[in-house]
Amino acid sequence: MTPQCFLWIIGEHIRFLSSETERKPVDKITLTENELSAWVEAHRGEIIETTREFLRIPSVGGEAAPGAPFGAETRQALDFALALAESHGLTIKNLDGYAAHTEYAASGVSAEAPIVGALAHVDVVPPGTGWSHPPFGAELADGKIYARGVLDDKGPAMAALWAILALKANAVPLTRRVRLILGANEESGFECVKHYFAHEEMPVTGFTPDAMFPLVYAEKGIANAVLTRAAPPEGERIHVVSLSGGERPNMVPDTAVAVILSPAPWAAIVARLNAVVGISTEEIEGGGRLKITAKGVSAHGSTPNAGVNAIGVLCDALLLLDHHEDQVLLVQQIHTWAGDTAGSSLGIDGQDEVTGPLTCNLGLAALGDGQAVLTFNIRYPVTWNSEDLRSCLTTGIANSGWTLESLTDQPPLYVPLDDPLVTTLLEVYRAETGDQTPPMTMGGGTYARAMTSGVAFGPEFHDKDPNDGGPHEKDECWPVDHLIRATKIYAKALARLASE
Ligand SMILES: [Zn+2]
Structure with missing residues (x-):
C-alpha cells in the first residue's frame, strides 16, 4: 500500500x-x-x-x-x-x-x-x-x-x-x-x-x-510525462544558470532552487526576492551568483491540490526579475504548468464518472547546460487509456516549443x-x-x-x-x-x- x-x-x-x-x-x-x-x-x-x-x-x-x-x-x-x-x-x-x-x-x-x-x-x-x-x-x-x-x-x-x-x-x-x-x-x-x-x-x-x-x-491510470526543450543562452540581463525542483515525480515538490547571474548589483534584487513568501536567497561563489531557494508544501502526487508546488513558488519569484524575453517565456510556462493541477494548460484535463478528474503534478524540474526537462505525474481517469492521454498531450503542447520526450504508463x-x-x-x-x-x-x-x-x-x-x-x-x-x-x-x- x-x-x-x-x-x-x-x-x-x-x-x-x-x-x-x-x-x-x-x-x-x-x-x-x-x-x-x-x-x-x-x-x-x-x-x-x-x-x-x-x-x-x-x-x-x-x-x-x-x-x-x-x-x-x-x-x-x-x-x-x-x-x-x-x-x-x-x-x-x-x-x-x-x-x-x-x-x-x-x-x-x-x-x-x-x-x-x-x-x-x-x-x-x-x-x-x-x-x-x-x-x-x-x-x-x-x-x-x-x-x-x-x-x-x-x-x-x-x-x-x-x-x-x-x-x-x-x-x-x-x-x-x-x-x-x-x-x-x-x-x-x-x-x-x-x-x-x-x-x-x-x-x-x-x-x-x-x-x-x-x-x-x-x-x-498513472503516467509520467517528460517534456524537454532548449534553454535560452545567456544574455545581458539576469540569467537563470540552473533551476531544479522535486525529488520524485509522484510527490509535490517542497523545495526548488535556482542559481542566477546578474549584470547589476544584488542588493535591490535580494530585497525584492526576500519579500516573497517562501523565498530565501544566498550569495554564492564570492557573490558572483545568487542562489534562490523556494519552499512549498509536499503532498502525494495523486492529490497535487493538497500541496504547494515549490517550483511554482520559485517561478513566481523569478518573474519579478528583469530577464531576457525568451527566458521570461520559459519561466512563465513552467510557472503555469506548476500551478495547473487539472492539466488544462497541457490539453489533458478531463474526467469520468468513475474516478473523477484527471490530476497533474509537476514533480521534477531541471534546467541547466542549455536544456530544460520537466516530469509530470499524471493520474488519468479509468475509462481513458495512455494513447488518449498521449494524443491530448501531443496536441496540447504542439505550439509550446516543448517536446514529449517519454510517456510511461501504469494502466488503470x-x-x-x-x-x-x-x-x-x-x-x-x-x-x-x-x-x-x-x-x-x-x-x-x-x-x-x-x-x-x-x-x-x-x-x-x-x-x-x-x-x-x-x-x-x-x-x-x-x-x-x-x-x-x-x-x-x-x-x-x-x-x-x-x-x-
Ligand atoms: Zn503493501
Missing part, C-alpha cells in the same frame, strides 16, 4: 448489491460459512501466534543474495509462509526468491482448473524511528499486534493463508483452484510479480489484501460495480461487518494492479482506531480481532469465488 491513500468516495455512483447477483442456495452457503467461522475461531491462538512469528522476520528489502534477489530476510519470510502452508498439506512453489505461491485444490478439482488468487507481499518498508514497541517484536498490547508490516502486508498475508487452511480443513467443495501468491518486492518495484507472472498463470479473478475494506474497484484498474467479483466480496464483507460503506476509487496504486482482474480488499476496517499507526507509519498495529475477522472474510470470499 502507498503511505497515503487518498480516496474519492463517489457515493452517487455506487450501485448496491442487486438481486441480479447469482447466488448459491443460501442455506448451503450459510452452513459452510458458519463452519468456516467456527474453525477460524477455534484456531484463533495459532493464527495470532504464527502471524507474530512471521512479523518478527525483519523483511525489509535488502541486498541481493543467491536465491534471495531482494535480500535474505525477504527470502526468509517467503520460506516461513511456505513452510507453514506445507505443514498443513498445501502445495507450495518458490520462484527463485522473487515470489512464491501456495495452492489448494479441493478434491475433484483438476490441475487445469481456473485459479482464484489472493496476492499479498512479504517485504516491508524500513521501520523508521519513534516506535513505542520494537518494530520487529510483534508485541501484543491492548489487544493489538504492533509490528512493521502487520497491516502492510504480512498480517493480511497470514489471514489469507489461514483462510485457505480453513477451506482445506473443512473440505469445502470448490470448482476452482485457490492460490495465495506472495511477492517479495512490492515496496520497491513490483519486480516480484513481473517475475512471477512471466512464469505462472494469471488468476481468473482475485483480490489483494493491501488497502482497505470494503474494497477499491477503480484506480486511476477498473472492475465495474456489477462485476461478480465486486458483488461477491461486498456481500461477504457486509454480512460479516454490517458496514455499508460504499466501494472506493483511488488516485494511488495498489498491488491489485498486478492482476488482470483483481481488486484491493482490506485489510483496514472502518472501525479502526484513527490514532493507531498505519502502513509505513511508526507504531503500525492491527487489533487481533481484526486479524481474525479478516481471516473469516477471506475464507468466505475465496470459498464463493472458487465455487462459481
Whole structure:
C-alpha cells in the first residue's frame, strides 16, 4: 500500500448489491460459512501466534543474495509462509526468491482448473524511528499486534493463508483452484510479480489484501510525462544558470532552487526576492551568483491540490526579475504548468464518472547546460487509456516549443460495480461487518494492479482506531480481532469465488 491513500468516495455512483447477483442456495452457503467461522475461531491462538512469528522476520528489502534477489530476510519470510502452508498439506512453489505461491485444490478439482488468487507481499518498508514497541517484536498490547508490516502486508498475508487452511480443513467443495501468491518486492518495484507472472498463470479473478475494506474497484491510470526543450543562452540581463525542483515525480515538490547571474548589483534584487513568501536567497561563489531557494508544501502526487508546488513558488519569484524575453517565456510556462493541477494548460484535463478528474503534478524540474526537462505525474481517469492521454498531450503542447520526450504508463484498474467479483466480496464483507460503506476509487496504486482482474480488499476496517499507526507509519498495529475477522472474510470470499 502507498503511505497515503487518498480516496474519492463517489457515493452517487455506487450501485448496491442487486438481486441480479447469482447466488448459491443460501442455506448451503450459510452452513459452510458458519463452519468456516467456527474453525477460524477455534484456531484463533495459532493464527495470532504464527502471524507474530512471521512479523518478527525483519523483511525489509535488502541486498541481493543467491536465491534471495531482494535480500535474505525477504527470502526468509517467503520460506516461513511456505513452510507453514506445507505443514498443513498445501502445495507450495518458490520462484527463485522473487515470489512464491501456495495452492489448494479441493478434491475433484483438476490441475487445469481456473485459479482464484489472493496476492499479498512479504517485504516491508524500513521501520523508521519513534516506535513505542520494537518494530520487529510483534508485541501484543491492548489487544493489538504492533509490528512493521502487520497491516502492510504480512498480517493480511497470514489471514489469507489461514483462510485457505480453513477451506482445506473443512473440505469445502470448490470448482476452482485457490492460490495465495506472495511477492517479495512490492515496496520497491513490483519486480516480484513481473517475475512471477512471466512464469505462472494469471488468476481468473482475485483480490489483494493491501488497502482497505470494503474494497477499491477503480484506480486511476498513472503516467509520467517528460517534456524537454532548449534553454535560452545567456544574455545581458539576469540569467537563470540552473533551476531544479522535486525529488520524485509522484510527490509535490517542497523545495526548488535556482542559481542566477546578474549584470547589476544584488542588493535591490535580494530585497525584492526576500519579500516573497517562501523565498530565501544566498550569495554564492564570492557573490558572483545568487542562489534562490523556494519552499512549498509536499503532498502525494495523486492529490497535487493538497500541496504547494515549490517550483511554482520559485517561478513566481523569478518573474519579478528583469530577464531576457525568451527566458521570461520559459519561466512563465513552467510557472503555469506548476500551478495547473487539472492539466488544462497541457490539453489533458478531463474526467469520468468513475474516478473523477484527471490530476497533474509537476514533480521534477531541471534546467541547466542549455536544456530544460520537466516530469509530470499524471493520474488519468479509468475509462481513458495512455494513447488518449498521449494524443491530448501531443496536441496540447504542439505550439509550446516543448517536446514529449517519454510517456510511461501504469494502466488503470477498473472492475465495474456489477462485476461478480465486486458483488461477491461486498456481500461477504457486509454480512460479516454490517458496514455499508460504499466501494472506493483511488488516485494511488495498489498491488491489485498486478492482476488482470483483481481488486484491493482490506485489510483496514472502518472501525479502526484513527490514532493507531498505519502502513509505513511508526507504531503500525492491527487489533487481533481484526486479524481474525479478516481471516473469516477471506475464507468466505475465496470459498464463493472458487465455487462459481
Ligand atoms: Zn503493501
